[in-house]
Amino acid sequence: MGSILSTFGALVIGGIVASATVIGVVNAQTSPHGASPANVNQPIIQYGSTN
Amino acid sequence: MVTVDRAESAWRRWLPRAWSLALALLLLGPALGRGYVLSYDMVWVPDLALRGDFLGLASGLPRAVPSDAVVSVLDGLVPGAVLQKLVLLGCLVPGGIGAARLAPGDSLVGRLVAVSVYQWNPFVVERLLIGHWPVLLGYAVLPWVVVGARRWRTEASMPGALCLLVPLGSLSASAGVATAVVLLAFALARHRTRSNVTVLALVVAANAPWLVSGLLHASAASTDAAGADAFALNRDGALPGPVAALGLGGIWNTEVDLPSRDGVLAWLSLAFLLVLAIAGARAWIRRTGRRDAVAFGACWAVGYLLAVLTWLAPDLMGWLVVQVPGAGLFRDGARALVLCAPLLVSVVAQGAAEVWRRAPRAAVARTSLAAAIVVLPITLLPDAALGLSGRLRPATFPSAYQQAREVVSDQQRRDGDEAGDLLVLPLTSYRQPGWNHDHKVLDPMGRFLTPDYVASDRLVVSGVDLAGEDPRLVEVSRALAGSTPEARSRSLADLGIGVVVVEHDAPGDSPEVAGETLLDTTQLTVIRVAEPVPRTVPGGWIAGMTLAWVLYLAALLVGVVRISRAGLTARRRAGAKAMSG
Numbered sequence: 001m002g003s004i005l006s007t008f009g010a011l012v013i014g015g016i017v018a019s020a021t022v023i024g025v026v027n028a029q030t031s032p033h034g035a036s037p038a039n040v041n042q043p044i045i046q047y048g049s050t051n
Numbered sequence: 052m053v054t055v056d057r058a059e060s061a062w063r064r065w066l067p068r069a070w071s072l073a074l075a076l077l078l079l080g081p082a083l084g085r086g087y088v089l090s091y092d093m094v095w096v097p098d099l100a101l102r103g104d105f106l107g108l109a110s111g112l113p114r115a116v117p118s119d120a121v122v123s124v125l126d127g128l129v130p131g132a133v134l135q136k137l138v139l140l141g142c143l144v145p146g147g148i149g150a151a152r153l154a155p156g157d158s159l160v161g162r163l164v165a166v167s168v169y170q171w172n173p174f175v176v177e178r179l180l181i182g183h184w185p186v187l188l189g190y191a192v193l194p195w196v197v198v199g200a201r202r203w204r205t206e207a208s209m210p211g212a213l214c215l216l217v218p219l220g221s222l223s224a225s226a227g228v229a230t231a232v233v234l235l236a237f238a239l240a241r242h243r244t245r246s247n248v249t250v251l252a253l254v255v256a257a258n259a260p261w262l263v264s265g266l267l268h269a270s271a272a273s274t275d276a277a278g279a280d281a282f283a284l285n286r287d288g289a290l291p292g293p294v295a296a297l298g299l300g301g302i303w304n305t306e307v308d309l310p311s312r313d314g315v316l317a318w319l320s321l322a323f324l325l326v327l328a329i330a331g332a333r334a335w336i337r338r339t340g341r342r343d344a345v346a347f348g349a350c351w352a353v354g355y356l357l358a359v360l361t362w363l364a365p366d367l368m369g370w371l372v373v374q375v376p377g378a379g380l381f382r383d384g385a386r387a388l389v390l391c392a393p394l395l396v397s398v399v400a401q402g403a404a405e406v407w408r409r410a411p412r413a414a415v416a417r418t419s420l421a422a423a424i425v426v427l428p429i430t431l432l433p434d435a436a437l438g439l440s441g442r443l444r445p446a447t448f449p450s451a452y453q454q455a456r457e458v459v460s461d462q463q464r465r466d467g468d469e470a471g472d473l474l475v476l477p478l479t480s481y482r483q484p485g486w487n488h489d490h491k492v493l494d495p496m497g498r499f500l501t502p503d504y505v506a507s508d509r510l511v512v513s514g515v516d517l518a519g520e521d522p523r524l525v526e527v528s529r530a531l532a533g534s535t536p537e538a539r540s541r542s543l544a545d546l547g548i549g550v551v552v553v554e555h556d557a558p559g560d561s562p563e564v565a566g567e568t569l570l571d572t573t574q575l576t577v578i579r580v581a582e583p584v585p586r587t588v589p590g591g592w593i594a595g596m597t598l599a600w601v602l603y604l605a606a607l608l609v610g611v612v613r614i615s616r617a618g619l620t621a622r623r624r625a626g627a628k629a630m631s632g
Contacts (some may be wrong), residue, residue, distance in 0.1 A: 007416035014419025017430050024311070024433025028440045031310065045481040045491060045558055047091075047510040048181075048304030050285055 067162045071147030074170045074429070075140055078179075080437030083136050086445030089492040091307070091481075093182025095135040096448070099123040100501040107264030107596045108588050111508060111521030112274075112379075117260040117603065118185045118222040119498070132445075142179070142187035143170050149194030153393060154400030155338060160421045161404035167428040168324070169194070169396045173287055173300030173312065174388055176435045180307040180442060182493075183386070189226030190389050192216050193233055197393050200237035200250075201343060207246060209253075211613025214606050217257040224265065224380050227258040229389045232353060236346040256606040263599035265377060267592050274379035274520060276369035281512035284362035284384035288312025290321065292362040292384075296355055298324050299392060301362075302385040303512075306491075309434045320431035324399055327424075331402030338401065347394040354390025357381055446487040451574040452499050458569040458577055459500045459550055471549020471583025473497065473504040474527060477559030480507045484556060496552055496575075503586075505548065536565035540580050547586035551578045 082088045087095045101123040103109075107116045126134050150169035151162035169175075178187050199213040217234060221227030231254045238250045255262070284292040287300030288308050295301035298321045300312065311317070336344055361368050361384030371378040381387060403424050410417045434440045463470040475496045483491050497504035505527050508519035519525075523546065530542030539562055543551070550569075553561045553576045570577040 003411060003413070006411040007413040010411050010413075010416035010420040010423075014423045017423040017426055021426055021430040021433065024430060025436045028311065028434035029437055031434075031440070043558060044479050044511050045483050046514070047481055047491075047512050048306045050281060050283075050303055050513045051305060 063159050066159065067151040067166050068144075068148050070163055070425075071144050071151075071166045071170060074147060074166065075143040077429075077436050078143065078171065078175075078439075079139055079443065081441065082139060082438040082443035082445060084445045085132070086447045087132055087135060088139070088443050088445050089182075089487050089490065089495060090180055090443060091182040091491055092493050093184055094493050094495045094498050095122075095131055096495060096499045097126075097131045099126055099131060099498055102501070102503045103588065104503040106600065107260055107267070108592055109503070109521070110268075110505075110523035110586075111519075112268050113224070113261045113264035114508075115223070116264050117600075120260070121222060138184055138188065139179075142184055142191050143175070144191075146170060146187075146191030146194065149191070149198070150396045150400075152198050153194050153397040155334075155404045158400075158404035158407060160407040160424060161400040163421075163425040164327070164403035164428075165396050165400035167425055168399050169392065171428045171432060171435060173295070173298060173302075173308075173432070174385070174392065176309060176432065176439060177300070177302040177304075177307050177385070180439055181302065181304060183223075185223035186226050186386060186389065188222055189220040189230050190392065192220035192230060193389065193393055194396075196220060196230060196233050197237055197347075200234050203238045203246070203250070204240045204342075207240075207243065209246075209249060209613070211610050211617055214253065214610025214613065216610075217253055218603055218606050218610075221257040221261075224258075224261045225383070225386050226389075227261060228380060229354075229387070231258060232390060233350055233393065236349050237343065253606060256602040259599035259602040260596070263595050267595055269376045274372045274382070275518040276373045277515055278379070278510075278517050279361065279368035279372050279382045280365040281510075281515055281517060282361070282383040283365045283368065284358045287317065289314060289317045293359050294321065296358050296385070296388055296391070297321060299388050299395065300385070301358065301388070303383065309432065309439065311432055311434045316431050316433075320428070323427055323431060324395065327399040327402030327406070328395070329402070330405045331398050331400070334405055335398045335401040339397070347397060350390045351394040354387045357387035357390075358384040360384070442490070444488050444490070446490075448495070448499065449486055449574055451570075451572045452496070454570055454572065455496075455552060455575055455577050456500050459502065459552075462550065462569065462579060463502060466549070468585055469549075469583070470502065471544070471580065472547050472586060473500055473502040474543060474548045474551045475504060475506040476531075476551060476553045476561040476564075477557055478507040478509070478524075478528065478531070479557060479559040480509060482554070482557050494554070494557070496554060500550075500552070502550065531562045531564075533562075536563040539563070540565040544580050544583045547583055549580050549583035551580060552576070553578070 099119065099122050101120060105119040105123055107113050147166040147170040150165040154161040154165040175187065195216050199210045199216060203209050203213065217230055220230035234250060234254060239247050282303045284296060284301045285303045285305065286292055287295030289312065290300060292301045361382065368382060372382050406424065407421060410420045438444055475494060480493060481491050482494050483489055494506055497506045505523055508521050508524060510517040526546050530546055531539055533539040533542050543564065551564050556574055564578055566578040566580045568576060569579050
């Protein structure tokens with residue numbers, strides 16, 4: 001009984017991870033992530049932000 | 052039966068390599084397309100011309116020594132765009148395959164997990180996006196340095212490959228320090244003075260270009276104390292800095308964090324690593340042995356403590372970078388986490404092997420569970436896929452860049468040593484051009500053109516202005532403050548500036564400079580400054596840098612000779628065995 005349950009559990013985990021990976025990757029590609037264009041009137045382009 | 056065993060053995064050997072390549076292709080995706088990936092500090096151009104500054108003779112600190120010089124030599128053999136793709140793959144695939152060597156050799160799952168964890172983590176993603184490719188090359192080399200250094204210590208014979216790997220892992224100062232720490236931790240042995248001296252000699256030779264150049268600049272250059280606060284270990288999305296550092300995350304720049312790090316996935320990702328690390332800890336200590344365990348632990352501790360110190364005591368770091376020459380190398384706290392990677396990946400891979408050992412017997416369930424563990428790092432950082440979800444995309448330089456290169460090169464040919472150096476205006480460091488998909492990049496103009504150049508090295512982080520480190524730039528700024536275009540031109544000529552390029556699409560002011568207009572387009576203007584006074588480099592600097600490069604090249608040469616000899620010996624042995632068989 002224990003081995004059937006653990007086998008079933010392993011299959012479920014594998015299935016969840018596989019589905020989550022595909023969904024996550026596809027979602028990430030379709031989410032907006034474009035950079036805002038630079039403005040030549042702004043005094044400087046920042047190297048980055050710590051906030 | 053023997054054939055089946057061999058086939059299985061080959062399959063087990065090749066699967067981690069194939070997985071590593073597949074992950075690299077998935078991660079880079081569109082970045083491998085036609086053009087140049089320009090992202091923050093990652094600047095690649097079609098043909099990087101070798102010049103004195105790249106060899107360490109610039110007036111400022113050697114930030115890109117020896118990487119720029121090495122690239123400028125290699126892109127004479129391979130086009131710049133192709134070389135960049137090879138380097139990007141080289142930042143990932145060798146690291147993954149090397150990481151598999153740190154996993155238990157008898158566990159395919161452990162080795163595959165090692166590949167996943169080493170190639171798909173916040174450190175790799177953040178450093179790729181911010182463009183620190185020499186750091187990533189050093190990261191890719193580290194597992195091989197561990198393997199080679201262990202062999203050196205146990206067999207008392209230097210593997211020739213180390214003479215190539217250590218210089219390759221030292222293309223920037225911080226990468227060189229990390230590579231050196233790992234080499235010393237694993238290779239030094241008690242009561243073996245000669246071998247230890249050779250280890251130290253290799254470290255010195257591999258790091259000589261940036262080390263000597265840094266020493267030559269030590270008196271003139273200064274580092275802004277405010278940088279210590281700006282570049283300290285930072286939160287990684289949802290994770291506080293010191294917690295994120297356990298999973299190799301926590302770069303200072305939140306702009307390069309991926310959105311998936313903001314939520315529960317960041318916590319799950321860390322939990323995944325910690326659970327496997329705990330599961331594998333005991334078996335890992337048994338497998339690794341005391342001496343190597345201490346080396347792994349020491350590297351991890353140095354990396355983690357350095358990173359956390361920048362978070363915990365930025366004021367102390369600020370004091371150190373001003374007072375202690377070279378301390379500025381450590382102000383980017385998360386960069387030190389490269390030293391934590393070998394231990395992390397080795398223990399986590401062991402944990403995966405232990406979980407796999409206890410997995411259900413049914414083949415389908417075992418396969419399913421193995422696949423889940425191997426793929427989980429990707430599941431928990433899904434937006435790293437396909438060029439970090441499109442944030443790494445190749446761009447094509449505008450034709451004006453090539454036109455500018457041609458007129459400036461012609462001018463250099465005509466004027467020879469009297470041509471003077473290049474000044475890039477406006478005096479701001481970063482650009483965000485539309486042709487680069489509005490992605491930020493360190494101004495590529497200086498590298499695109501052929502002369503030694505002066506460009507701003509002033510950085511702005513979260514509105515805080517960090518002073519540059521190049522004393523020549525201070526003089527140039529003063530010259531640009533002159534009252535008339537003619538006065539500015541004369542002052543620039545006195546400083547050795549012979550050509551000024553003004554980029555019209557870049558933010559910032561560009562004071563007018565008098566001179567002959569060589570090129571004028573909507574994007575840029577190239578002005579020739581009359582009668583520049585050539586900048587003189589002290590003879591001592593040239594002698595010092597010559598020695599440094601001789602040492603660097605000597606290390607590479609020794610590596611090539613030793614590898615060739617080893618290959619020849621192996622072929623002779625195989626031939627003799629075949630004859631006797």
